[in-house]
Amino acid sequence: MIVVNNNSKDRTKELVEAAGVTCILETVQRISAARNAGLGAANGKYILTADADTIYPENWIDLMIAPMESQEGIAICYGRFAHIPTANTPRIVYFFYEYIADLSRWFNKTFREEAVNVYGFNSCFRKADGLAVDGFNFPAGAGEDGWFALKLREKGFGKLYQVTNPMALVWTTDRRMQKDGGLFVGIIKRLKKMLGFSQELRTDL
Structure with missing residues (x-):
């Protein structure tokens, strides 16, 4: 599982990492940018959004x-x-x-x-x-x-x-x-x- 932190200012990163989930930061605050970041970081054959x-x-x-x-x-x-x-x-x-x-x-x-x-x-x-x-x-x-x-x-x-x-x-x-x-x-x-x-x-x- 990958969570894209789309430049949030709350505790998203802290909570995601505490759960043991991969969290990546995308500073361009746009849905397409966040999804493309997740797409590029994923290792699996299938992508589920x-x-x-x-x-x-x-x-x-x-x-x-x-x-x-x-x-x-x-x-x-x-x-x-x-x-x-x-x-x-x-x-x-x-x-x-x-x-x-x-x-x-x-x-x-x-x-x-x-x-x-x-x-x-x-x-x-x-x-x-x-x-x-x-x-x-x-x-x-x-x-x-x-x-x-x-x-x-x-x-x-x-x-x-x-x-x-x-x-x-x-x-x-x-x-x-x-x-x-x-x-x-x-x-x-x-x-x-x-x-x-x-x-x-x-x-x-």
Whole structure:
């Protein structure tokens, strides 16, 4: 495991090293810079991307890698997730939102662009492939995770693959949603994307 300390001013380094985990410092404070630092420092065949505010099941690594080990022609695996409320929104409300989100992801995969379904806190790819496409560097205005998945596919490394095993489900906080205006705004964004009123490459909701 590698934790990238993206120039934080808190006790990140101290706590990570106390747990016996490798911690590397990336002073350029940008998501792409942090992920590229981790990609370069990793020694394994596969790279699994994760966030500090997300809870992962015990067998998450094995379940994410399994499709790439057993099948040919997969460039990147991405998983499903559920929200942990940080505001006053009841969990049952998020259940219905996630149902809409699952429908949106099916719509993207079937009729539009599956790459928008890929999130950086729940994905897996081969390190060699990631390096071959220049890592997480992307043009201004493009969504990082979706663009990275597109680069892998267009380079010929294979298709995108959704891991649907319920045991691989991860739980993440709703901070992205709250930052963008809350649950109601998130639902509107989802519906706009499904109906074609939004041309964003990806969203953090």
